Amino acid sequence: MTRADRTRLPAVGPLPPFRFSHVDKDRLSNGLSLWSAEHRTLPVVTFMLVLPAGSSADFEGYEGLAAMTADMMDEGTGNLTAIDVNAAFARIGTHLDADVSADATVFTVTALAKFASQALSLLADCVIRPRLDVADFDRIRELRLTRLVQIRDMPSAIADRAIMQVIYGTHPYAHMALGTEESLRQLSIDTVRQFHAGLYCPSNATLVASGDLSPREFREMASDTFGLWSDGDGRIPEDAAISPPPSAPVHPLVLVHKPGAAQSEIRIGEVGLARNTPDYHPLIVLNMILGGQFVSRINMKLRQEKGLTYGARTAFDFRRGRGPFILQTSVQSDGTAEAIRTSLLEIHAIRTDRPPTTDEVEIAKAALTRGYPRNFETAEQIARAMAQLVLYGLADDYFDTFASNVCDVTVDMARQVAMLHLDPERLATAIVSDSSIVTPQLEAAGLGDATPLLPRL
Amino acid sequence: MNIPFTQHTLDNGLRVIIHEDRRLPMVAVNLWYHVGSKNEHPGRTGFAHLFEHLMFEGSQHYDKGYFHPLQEAGAALNGSTNPDRTNYWEVVPTNALDLALWMESDRMGYLLPALTSQKFETQREVVLNERRQNYENRPYGLATSAIVAALFPSNHPYHWMTIGQSEDLHSASFEDVREFFRTYYHPSNASLVVAGDIETGDALDRVRAHFEEIPSGPKPAPLQTSAAVTAEKRLLLEDRIELPRLYLTWLSPAMFTDGDAEMDLLSDLFANGKVSRLYRTLVYERRIASEVMAFQNSRELSGFWQLLATAAPGHTLEELEDAIDAELAKLAAEGPTEDEMQRGRAQVEAQFVFRLQTLGGFGGKADQLNAYSVFLNDPSYFEKDLARYEAVTAADLHHAARKYLRRENRVALSVVPRGKTSLALPNSTSAVVS
Numbered sequence: 024m025t026r027a028d029r030t031r032l033p034a035v036g037p038l039p040p041f042r043f044s045h046v047d048k049d050r051l052s053n054g055l056s057l058w059s060a061e062h063r064t065l066p067v068v069t070f071m072l073v074l075p076a077g078s079s080a081d082f083e084g085y086e087g088l089a090a091m092t093a094d095m096m097d098e099g100t101g102n103l104t105a106i107d108v109n110a111a112f113a114r115i116g117t118h119l120d121a122d123v124s125a126d127a128t129v130f131t132v133t134a135l136a137k138f139a140s141q142a143l144s145l146l147a148d149c150v151i152r153p154r155l156d157v158a159d160f161d162r163i164r165e166l167r168l169t170r171l172v173q174i175r176d177m178p179s180a181i182a183d184r185a186i187m188q189v190i191y192g193t194h195p196y197a198h199m200a201l202g203t204e205e206s207l208r209q210l211s212i213d214t215v216r217q218f219h220a221g222l223y224c225p226s227n228a229t230l231v232a233s234g235d236l237s238p239r240e241f242r243e244m245a246s247d248t249f250g251l252w253s254d255g256d257g258r259i260p261e262d263a264a265i266s267p268p269p270s271a272p273v274h275p276l277v278l279v280h281k282p283g284a285a286q287s288e289i290r291i292g293e294v295g296l297a298r299n300t301p302d303y304h305p306l307i308v309l310n311m312i313l314g315g316q317f318v319s320r321i322n323m324k325l326r327q328e329k330g331l332t333y334g335a336r337t338a339f340d341f342r343r344g345r346g347p348f349i350l351q352t353s354v355q356s357d358g359t360a361e362a363i364r365t366s367l368l369e370i371h372a373i374r375t376d377r378p379p380t381t382d383e384v385e386i387a388k389a390a391l392t393r394g395y396p397r398n399f400e401t402a403e404q405i406a407r408a409m410a411q412l413v414l415y416g417l418a419d420d421y422f423d424t425f426a427s428n429v430c431d432v433t434v435d436m437a438r439q440v441a442m443l444h445l446d447p448e449r450l451a452t453a454i455v456s457d458s459s460i461v462t463p464q465l466e467a468a469g470l471g472d473a474t475p476l477l478p479r480l
Numbered sequence: 481m482n483i484p485f486t487q488h489t490l491d492n493g494l495r496v497i498i499h500e501d502r503r504l505p506m507v508a509v510n511l512w513y514h515v516g517s518k519n520e521h522p523g524r525t526g527f528a529h530l531f532e533h534l535m536f537e538g539s540q541h542y543d544k545g546y547f548h549p550l551q552e553a554g555a556a557l558n559g560s561t562n563p564d565r566t567n568y569w570e571v572v573p574t575n576a577l578d579l580a581l582w583m584e585s586d587r588m589g590y591l592l593p594a595l596t597s598q599k600f601e602t603q604r605e606v607v608l609n610e611r612r613q614n615y616e617n618r619p620y621g622l623a624t625s626a627i628v629a630a631l632f633p634s635n636h637p638y639h640w641m642t643i644g645q646s647e648d649l650h651s652a653s654f655e656d657v658r659e660f661f662r663t664y665y666h667p668s669n670a671s672l673v674v675a676g677d678i679e680t681g682d683a684l685d686r687v688r689a690h691f692e693e694i695p696s697g698p699k700p701a702p703l704q705t706s707a708a709v710t711a712e713k714r715l716l717l718e719d720r721i722e723l724p725r726l727y728l729t730w731l732s733p734a735m736f737t738d739g740d741a742e743m744d745l746l747s748d749l750f751a752n753g754k755v756s757r758l759y760r761t762l763v764y765e766r767r768i769a770s771e772v773m774a775f776q777n778s779r780e781l782s783g784f785w786q787l788l789a790t791a792a793p794g795h796t797l798e799e800l801e802d803a804i805d806a807e808l809a810k811l812a813a814e815g816p817t818e819d820e821m822q823r824g825r826a827q828v829e830a831q832f833v834f835r836l837q838t839l840g841g842f843g844g845k846a847d848q849l850n851a852y853s854v855f856l857n858d859p860s861y862f863e864k865d866l867a868r869y870e871a872v873t874a875a876d877l878h879h880a881a882r883k884y885l886r887r888e889n890r891v892a893l894s895v896v897p898r899g900k901t902s903l904a905l906p907n908s909t910s911a912v913v914s
Contacts, residue, residue, distance in 0.1 A: 027690045029541040029590075033582050035553045036575030039505035064503055065836055097754075106764065109754040113823040116830030118753065135830050162767065169723070169770040169792055176619040176721045283720060283898075285616035286609070317547040327545065330605025333613050353613040355605075386552045393554020393573050396504045401837040 038430075041396045043422035044405055046412070047238035054226035055249050058409050059241045060233045062402075066136040068234040069402035070143055072150060073410045074128040076222050079195035079264035079344070085209050087167065087202020092218045093121040093128050094163055099154035108149065115141050119149060123200045125264060126343045127414050128222065133403050136235040140244050147248040150223055160212040171204055171480050178281055178288040178455045179353065184478040185279055185453035186290035189272045190347055195263040203479045224257025225249065229413045234402035264344035268294045272451035276465070278473035280458040287359040287456035288351075291366055293449040295348035298341040298415045304428045305436040306339055306444065311387035312379050312437070313337050313369065314350055318386075321350065321369050331358040335366070343415070348445070356456055360464035363452055370450065374441040384434045392426040481832065482863045483845050486680050487853075490688065492696040493668025497849050497859050498683050499675035501839055507676035508840025509580040510569040511588075512850040514671075515664035517644070518563045518637035518703060518781065526607065526644015527652055529561040531660055533603040535568065539583075540590035546583060553579050560842065561642055564780040565854055567847065571840035574677040581674075581690040588670065589694035591661055600654045608650075611643050619721045620895050626717050626911035627729050630891045631784055632707045638782065666697030671853040675846040676839050705781050707731055709889045715911040716894045716904035723770065724903045725790040726797045727893040728804065732785040732884050735778035736856060741869045742880035743785050745824045747774035749816055749877070750807070751787055755823065757807050758789065768795040768803060780855060785884060797894050797905050808885055815878030828869040832862075 027033075044060035051057065081088045097112075097119045098105040112118045115138035120131040130150060134142035174180045184199055191197035198206075230249060232241045272293070296306065307315070314321040314337025325335040335352035350370070354362040373379065399405055399422070412421060454461060454473065465473055485499040517528050536546045536559070550557050553576040559568040570580040615621040625641045632638040672691070674683050709731060733739035751758040751774035762769035774787040789800045816824075838844040852861035893911065894904035901910075 025689060026693055027578075027582055027585070029582075029586065032542060032549055033578035035573075035579055039573045039575065041505065065833060067833060067837060106755060106760060110819070110823070113753065113755050114819075114826055116826035116828075133834065135833060162764070165767065165792070166763070166770060172722050172793060173619070173770075173790075176723075178617055281720070286612040288617075316551055318545065318551055326606055327602065330602040331609065333606060333610035353609075353617070355609055355612065386548075389554060390551045393576070394506070394556060394571065395554070396573075397506050397556065397571055397840075400504060400839065401834075 038392060038426060039396065041426065043399065043408070044233070046409060046419060049238065049242055051225065051246055051250055053250065053252055054254065055245070055252065056229040057242060057245050058229055058231045058413065059236065059238050060405050060409060061237050062233070062405070063235050066235050067133065067402045068136050068139045068232060068236050069131065069133045069406040070146055071231040071406045071410055072130040072146060073229045073231060073413050074222055074227055075414060076260040077123045077125050077127045078198065078200035079125045080222070080260045081195070081198070081202070082214065084206060085214055086198040086206035087200070088210060088214060088218050089128060090123040090200040090202070091164065091167065091207070091210060092215050093123045094167070095155055095160065095215060096121060096130065096149045096153050098159040098163060099156060100148040100152050105159060108145070111145055117142060119146065125196055125346070129410060131403065131406070139236055143244050144248045147252070151249070151252045153219065155212060155216055155219065157212045160215060164207055164210065167201060168204060168207055170201065175480055178284060181279055181478055182288035182290045182453055182455045184480065185277060185455065185476055186292050186349060186451065187347065188478055189274055189277055189451045189453055189476070190292055190294055192269045192273050194266065194268045196268065196342070196344065196346065198479070220256040221258055222260055224254045225252045226254050227257060227259060231406050231409045231413070233406040233409065262343060264342065266344070268345055271449055274451065274474040276452045276471055276473045277454070277476035278458055278461060279453070279455040279476050279478060281455055282457055284356065284455065284457045286353050287356050287454055287461060288353050289359065289362060290349055290351050290453045291363070291450055292347050292349035293446060293451065294345050295339045296341060296444060297345050298343060300341070302440045302444065303341065305432045305440040307391065308384060308387045308429065308432045309379065309437050309441050310337055310339055311390060312383045313373055316390055320373070321366060324365055324369060325352060325354065325362055329358070331355055331362050356460045359454060359456060359461045360468035360470055363470060364468055367447065367450065370445055371447050374445055378441065379434060379437040381434050384432065384437050388429050388432060391429050395426055481866065482860070483836070483849060485849060485859055487859055488684060490667065490692055492692065492694055494691050495671040495853055496684065496687050497671070497673045497853055498678070498680045499673065499845065499849060500678060500680060501675060501845070502677050505574045505677050506571055506839065507574055507577045507674065507678055508569065508571050508844060508846040509577070509584060510567065510673040510675070510840065510846035510850050511584050512671045512854050513566045513665055514669050514854050515566055516562050516564045517640065517642040519664065519700070520637070522634065523648060524652065524656065525640040525648040527656065527660065528566060529642050529644065530603060530607050530649065530652055531657065532559050532561045532566050533607060534595060534599060534657065535559065535587050535591065537599045537603065538594045539586040540593040541586050542583065543594040549579065550583065555580065556841065558842070563638055563642055567850065569840055569847065577678065578686060581686055585690035585694065588665060588667070588691070591665065592658060595657060597654045600657065604649060604652060608646065611646065611649070615643060620719060620725055622719070622913045623717060623727055623893060623895050625913045626715060627727060627786070627891055627893055629912065630713050630715055631709060631729055631731060636705050636707050637703060638779065662697065663700060667691065667694050668696050668699050671850050673846040673849045675849070703781060707782055709891060712888055713891045714905055714908040715891065716896060716901055716908040717911045717913065718898045718901065719895050721895065721897055723790050723793065724797050724897070725788060725895045726800050726905070727786060727788045727895070729784055729786045729891045729893070730884055730889055732776060732783040734782050735780055739880050739884070740776065740778050740783060741872055742876050743776040743783065743884065744778070745869070745872055746877055746881060747776050747785065748827060749820050749824060750774050750811065757811070758804065761807060762789060762800065762803055766803065768792055768799045797903065801892070801905055805887070811881045812885070815881070816874050818874070821874050825870065828866070832866045
């Protein structure tokens with residue numbers, strides 16, 4: 024090859040072809056759904072047990088219940104203590120991972136293929152036959168209460184809680200999966216047993232497998248390990264999260280006072296959209312332009328132009344119900360008001376005098392689609408993708424059609440969803456910082472009086 | 481189990497490593513410069529990382545931000561600086577390989593004409609804000625700064641953290657950029673990996689077309705250093721926290737040297753996960769700690785082995801220290817059990833295989849090849865790396881624990897709530913951080 028031409032950037036070729044793995048679906052006679060994607064590049068298997076309810080299904084007054092229940096699953100089964108269970112996973116080089124989000128409870132085990140049946144068998148023992156001893160419960164609750172104490176010292180975690188509380192009021196999305204000190208103290212081992220009996224049953228669950236395993240091998244393994252699981256008191260959980268969220272924030276501007284804070288943590292947000300919104304693709308394009316990538320308007324302004332922050336970003340968190348739209352950043356304290364004013368201005372501008380341009384929309388679409396295959400490299404990434412299909416009822420060809428659906432987004436569509444779904448009147452701002460530094464700035468900038476807030480923790 | 485590759489050295493000294501992996505239509509480009517915060521000087525700390533930021537701000541033939549064209553091409557990209565090296569990477573669709581090579585080569589060959597003091601000033605502010613966000617405003621965030629300052633003497637290049645001292649960042653000068661670039665950013669101080677959906681010969685041609693024109697430079701001389709802690713140092717640091725935390729840190733073998741794998745395995749055995757010894761006694765049985773953790777921080781010139789434990793409410797750091805010392809004494813007396821060895825071997829095997837799943841980015845295959853290339857001049861080291869872990873015996877671990885984890889050789893740092901210095905371990909003096 025000859026020497027590179029430095030007078031212009033090399034051209035980039037067309038979109039690479041991409042096909043998601045074939046998803047094989049099956050069901051055991053007890054109602055447990057089996058989804059698998061076989062790919063034999065490396066001797067690795069990921070199993071995921073997906074249950075369709077998470078922290079938004081916490082009983083009222085018992086916030087933290089779903090997460091506490093999930094946390095109890097590797098705390099002993101049959102004759103095995105918590106230590107024994109974890110040692111058994113460790114002997115095959117893995118561990119059980121539990122993740123509780125607003126919409127779901129998901130258990131993940133990734134193991135070498137030669138240990139696949141042992142890994143699946145341990146997973147089954149944990150979630151079907153947990154000991155749920157009161158002594159283990161007390162110990163785990165104590166650790167979670169201590170975690171809350173630590174979170175009180177973490178400005179970013181406080182800011183996350185403050186904004187959700189202000190946007191969602193009494194809606195189930197207002198609280199975090201961990202719950203609060205008060206609600207954790209309400210919990211008992213009986214509430215955990217009740218929650219477990221209700222949610223953890225085969226007709227609610229989907230067992231996902233990805234990696235070095237054929238659908239037939241998977242079915243045999245699943246039947247051996249999960250086949251005797253029965254529904255018992257199980258029921259499809261009520262979906263509290265689809266109840267309508269508040270139409271306006273509790274306060275437009277709140278401040279959590281942190282004496283001596285080294286920076287200001289800022290969140291600006293409002294109630295956004297559900298995962299099933301028909302505007303999903305235009306909205307992710309819009310978000311890329313506004314704050315969803317390094318070259319977004321807000322990051323370029325706050326970081327690259329003004330140097331006020333290490334970074335700023337926005338995201339729509341699409342959930343089964345209407346999840347939040349949130350801007351998050353952490354800025355030098357003396358630039359707090361300027362950062363808030365600039366952010367609000369950018370959100371306002373993208374739906375009025377500076378709507379998305381053709382260039383911006385094309386760049387956002389390219390960024391979303393051209394590198395898409397890299398989201399499906401590992402067994403765990405592929406399993407997680409299948410879990411998304413399960414949880415949100417997405418079409419089987421969802422990942423294959425993603426790129427073309429994004430490419431179909433037009434400038435008008437991006438402009439329209441900005442007008443329709445970003446409402447500056449409903450935006451709330453939460454700040455975690457030293458009040459003595461921030462309050463005078465807010466007044467001087469005409470941003471109004473901040474309501475002091477102590478987030479529920 | 482290995483990562484197959486071919487290796488070439490261009491006339492200008494650039495090492496080039498090519499690895500084919502056709503699973504997905506993408507390519508990882510990964511470029512290491514053998515420079516990090518260890519090459520800085522007291523009073524000018526944080527400069528290597530600040531310089532890394534400038535590498536994204538444009539070069540002579542594309543004098544604009546680097547993110548824009550690469551993100552538009554579908555790339556993920558980033559860079560990072562640590563004490564030993566600075567890395568830059570892109571993961572691009574196969575058809576954007578030329579773009580990534582063009583941009584990496586342009587900033588290697590032609591950065592200086594595009595640099596301005598305005599870019600420098602803005603990125604200085606960004607880095608100061610990065611420091612505030614990730615260190616000053618984060619609970620326990622300055623603990624490492626206090627520890628490395630006590631562990632390594634003031635003339636040792638690990639005496640400071642890569643993010644640098646705040647006042648040093650303020651006094652960093654635009655004039656220093658030029659010399660830093662000329663000293664460290666040239667082909668013979670760099671190693672390039674191209675991995676993924678490529679054919680080796682074609683990929684090498686493309687690399688040549690972009691990098692061969694860049695002039696070579698003198699390879700920086702290796703640093704000569706030494707460090708030793710001969711009497712226990714007990715320090716305290718006040719922070720905006722509620723729960724006191726104890727950090728115990730020892731100097732340990734350097735990366736890839738004898739004892740490094742042992743110390744890595746000891747960290748899991750001793751304090752990571754619910755089966756570890758400290759979790760079992762401190763968190764599970766006695767409930768005096770809310771969390772425990774240990775790790776071997778493997779570095780080029782020296783390692784350090786660090787243990788941390790956070791007190792449960794109502795319990796003291798003295799209780800933690802006594803309980804940890806009792807477990808250390810037991811480990812020194814008896815060594816590991818056969819069950820612990822089996823778990824350790826299983827974890828190692830699994831982790832090495834899992835690592836092969838990811839092509840690019842931090843810790844992906846391309847990054848690993850470069851680590852072996854830059855630190856050992858041996859990209860084929862993956863198998864040997866696994867072998868050195870598999871060769872470790874119970875006797876080796878026992879020996880390493882006795883040799884390195886002695887009380888008189890450690891730095892004990894108590895992090896306590898502001899104004900509550902009495903919660904620190906007895907006989908602790910205030911640490912200096914800024």
